[in-house]
Amino acid sequence: MATFEVEGGAPLHGEITPQGAKNEALQILCATLLTPEKVTVRNVPAIVDVLQLIELLEKMGVKVGHPAEDTYTFEAREIDFGYLQSEDYRKRAARLRGSVMIIGPLLARFGEGYIPKPGGDKIGRRRLDTHFIGFQKLGARFDFDTGTCFYSVEGKPLRGCYMLLDEASVTGTANIVMAAVMAEGTTTIYNAACEPYVQQLCRMLNRMGARISGIASNLLTIEGVKELHGTEHTLLPDMIEVGSFIGMAAMTQSEITIKNVSFDNLGIIPAQFARMGIRFEQRGDDIYIPRQDHYEIESVIDGSIMTIADATWPGLTPDLLSVFLVVATQAKGSVLIHQKMFESRLFFVDKLIDMGAQIILCDPHRATVIGHDRKVRLRATRMTSPDIRAGVALLIAAMSADGRSVIQNVEQIDRGYQNIDGRLNALGAKIKRLDGC
Numbered sequence: 001m002a003t004f005e006v007e008g009g010a011p012l013h014g015e016i017t018p019q020g021a022k023n024e025a026l027q028i029l030c031a032t033l034l035t036p037e038k039v040t041v042r043n044v045p046a047i048v049d050v051l052q053l054i055e056l057l058e059k060m061g062v063k064v065g066h067p068a069e070d071t072y073t074f075e076a077r078e079i080d081f082g083y084l085q086s087e088d089y090r091k092r093a094a095r096l097r098g099s100v101m102i103i104g105p106l107l108a109r110f111g112e113g114y115i116p117k118p119g120g121d122k123i124g125r126r127r128l129d130t131h132f133i134g135f136q137k138l139g140a141r142f143d144f145d146t147g148t149c150f151y152s153v154e155g156k157p158l159r160g161c162y163m164l165l166d167e168a169s170v171t172g173t174a175n176i177v178m179a180a181v182m183a184e185g186t187t188t189i190y191n192a193a194c195e196p197y198v199q200q201l202c203r204m205l206n207r208m209g210a211r212i213s214g215i216a217s218n219l220l221t222i223e224g225v226k227e228l229h230g231t232e233h234t235l236l237p238d239m240i241e242v243g244s245f246i247g248m249a250a251m252t253q254s255e256i257t258i259k260n261v262s263f264d265n266l267g268i269i270p271a272q273f274a275r276m277g278i279r280f281e282q283r284g285d286d287i288y289i290p291r292q293d294h295y296e297i298e299s300v301i302d303g304s305i306m307t308i309a310d311a312t313w314p315g316l317t318p319d320l321l322s323v324f325l326v327v328a329t330q331a332k333g334s335v336l337i338h339q340k341m342f343e344s345r346l347f348f349v350d351k352l353i354d355m356g357a358q359i360i361l362c363d364p365h366r367a368t369v370i371g372h373d374r375k376v377r378l379r380a381t382r383m384t385s386p387d388i389r390a391g392v393a394l395l396i397a398a399m400s401a402d403g404r405s406v407i408q409n410v411e412q413i414d415r416g417y418q419n420i421d422g423r424l425n426a427l428g429a430k431i432k433r434l435d436g437c
Contacts (some may be wrong), residue, residue, distance in 0.1 A: 111156025
């Protein structure tokens, strides 16, 4: 188990470029299964979850090339369906949440798909009903083996239909879209997720020959086609990493420039940081954050305490609430953090309380933060990363704390952030990676 030793209080200075978007990468890589032709994907982040999915695709029979550091090619001419029934496939696919999106493309192209119960962060219930209800509406048969925790879907031909999703699931929408692109007739998906990652997937599929309209809205119309072709695609910068760097700069009183952020695809994220009192400038497609000794949380117009809550796009992504929470600990003012989507994501605040943060955990979904306004620095401590986003929030806390902190289980952070210690150390951070601790 790898560990970070973090010496707090070191300000950052310089430029940093965000990696390619993890959540988009998982969708796009699965979409390469829809065609036997070559698909080239650029700006692929070298993070554990993505690399494991690439390895899984290769084991399934996909020919994978790696012509440049951040570029991969995929040719899914033949798929080894025997391997999909193997124990090795079960173990590999169960490691990561994104593996569930393998089913949609396999179902569309081959009429069958198999996946074990996927892994991922332990942040509460993450049901898959939306995925499989959508497949059933398209005419597929669904089975779940409770003994082996194995999902299977079969159905050919799939037929287009109207469906109203029970929730605007990002992975559910992506999976159903990929299944529907080669279904007979027209499919209409209402209450579809419309995150930039889903938009990117739909645009890529259209370049491959799909006919998807309503992109960027919650109403998608898909006219089925018989086959899809190869294409090239470049991933967006990771908006979660951009937000993490903004929060990190504020907490460590740093002056940094975040390069090539695709500002137009950040949605409400910059505005929410502005409401926290954090100053920044948009310079072309970069974000410049000046050194700031104090930042004050805004109050709502009637003077009551501000609430920051997650919501489906174009609302605030739940993946950044952990960052907003830790940033609030050194702000002037108070804020209520409301994590609506996952009931286990706020439990990491116990560690922040141990560090001296003033936080009231109201219930599994809500925490009230009373900012110190830098009058009291957080104390260094020993802690364990429970999931990707909480891990980065704890890293930010450690970087601003007084003394040397130890963060265990940093493999969780590695799942979502590429070489985070090396990149931050280049800006002046003092993070030491220890293996086997």
